[in-house]
Amino acid sequence: MASFLFSAITSSHVILIILLLCSSFLTNSLAAKHGYSSTHRHHHRPHNSSPFPNPKLHQAYIALQAWKKVIYSDPNNFTTNWVGPSVCNYRGIYCAPPPYDHKIQVVSGIDLNNADIAGFLPDELGLLSDLALIHLNSNRFCGIVPQTLSNLTLLYELDLSNNRFVGPFPNVVLSLPMLNYLDIRFNEFEGPLPPELFNKKLDAIFVNNNRFTSMIPQNFGSNNSASVLVIANNKFGGCLPPSVANLANSIEELLLINTSISGCLPPEVGYLYKLRVLDVSLNKLVGPIPYSIAGLAHLELLNLAHNMMSGIVPEGVCLLPNLSNFTFSYNFFCEEEGICNNLTSKGIAYDDRWNCFPEKPFQRSNKVCEPVLEHPVECFEQHCSNGGSEAAAPMLSPSIAPAY
16 A cells, blocks of 8 residues: 555565566457567567667667756766666666566666656657656656656556656646556646546555645545545645545545645545545634544544634544544634543544633634634535535634634
């Protein structure tokens, strides 16, 4: 399972072999697609003095040399040995047999994580049609993701995170039939997220810390296979759609931090029975905590801080068997039910500051709390379809400076 704290993969060649072996069941169909057959293999021996064992490695050479020409800073000399025809010996380049012909070697993986390389991605990368994974985390690649990546029909993992890519969401990833892991966080992508993204069967989606805007698509939960979904630190707005319930059989980590979502937290969140991490902090959510969250038996971390939520902190949530961290500060809650008033006794790390709890320190003043508490938000009377009406919010910002 992928994780929000997923670290960069360093043993790419090992993972590659596993991926390629696991995909061997595709041999017949892929052989047909790539124009290979057992007869074809035996009669495709080179008749000249080509330095390349097969045409695939020749194409890889062309692609990698084109890439090297548009790398304008390589302070760690990562690509210094990208010279000559032995592309499988290039640093960061991994070769393995493809699923359609186990007797040849092709370039199946690229791992340039943490290389601090600056440059572009050339169109020629589309020649590397046998790639199973691309890891370019923590470099200074910039520009637009080339459309020629649509040729990478075997690509399983794509990590472009921590770079300087720009432009709209790279729609080319939507055409990759084998893609399972997508990480484009910490770039400069902008505009809306395409609804088609949430129709793909991806295990992990990281699009956080970009410049995405517009509303969260209504089919947000249509991908019913994702275990990790992180869209934090973008400016989406609108409500969290009830379609999030469709993630119930897969989702374990859902992070919507600082996405400008508003309205009430939908009760469908409580259907996500595998959920371990739920973080909706730094938004504009209003209304009470859905009691359905009390059914999330695997939940370990719940962060509701810096919103405009109100009402009671229900004891059912505080009694969750695996809960270890519960943050609900900077809201307008007025009562902690039962054991919620003494979470320390359960060994739960918590933060309940700057709410409206009487007799507790570091709370908002009565002057600030009374207008909100006198007009509670009734979520069942509100209908929030993105682009439609939303639950009325308190007259205060969630990050308002606390008053004594």
